Amino acid sequence: MVPRVGMTDLEALSVPFACIDDDGQADASRVVKKRAIRCALSRICGICGDTLNRPIAFLGPRSEADGNRFAFPPLHLSCARESAAARADAVGGHLGHVHADGAWLMVTTGGFDLIRPSRRGDPVWFSPNSVIEILEA
Template identity: 40%
Template structure:
């Protein structure tokens, strides 16, 4: 599963997951549903910074040591990968689910 939890915050890894459509937890190809973990603010904005994951990988990360109890799990059938523009307030790459389940 996740060899290093910190890797899911690495910008290069996040981008690779997006472009290759692989799970941020196990690096295997994504199917459906796709799961995102995020803060209450990310859920409200529908914009997540952690990479997409299999549902089981996201559940494992959410319940593992060091997990933030405020994280919410959102499932979707698809997402858009947004690379920030210079004028964006949020300078991190993000994922915007487009078909919430």
């Protein structure tokens, strides 16, 4: 993973790119909708903010994987692996989730669909297509 300017790898993992608003306020337990959409449209990683390559990974609770809808934007495979490893040590939120408890899965894919909110206040979702592999995280 390439750290964002001025941030260590550990800081980038604890406060991902998609969790920092325009004012610089960072909260790992919430995804900033504007950043999430930017990640999708610009094909950049939700953790490090760099351009994505294939395969793309999604990481989240089993409930999201089972529904094929992830709340956190797409990730580099390496960023997803590092984030999955760091999840056990996460204090507070992780990848837009208030609690990082329970079983999480990593889904690798060749592409994804962005599901925009239909009403103000609704979340953005990401739906992997062309799933390559589903792994325990």
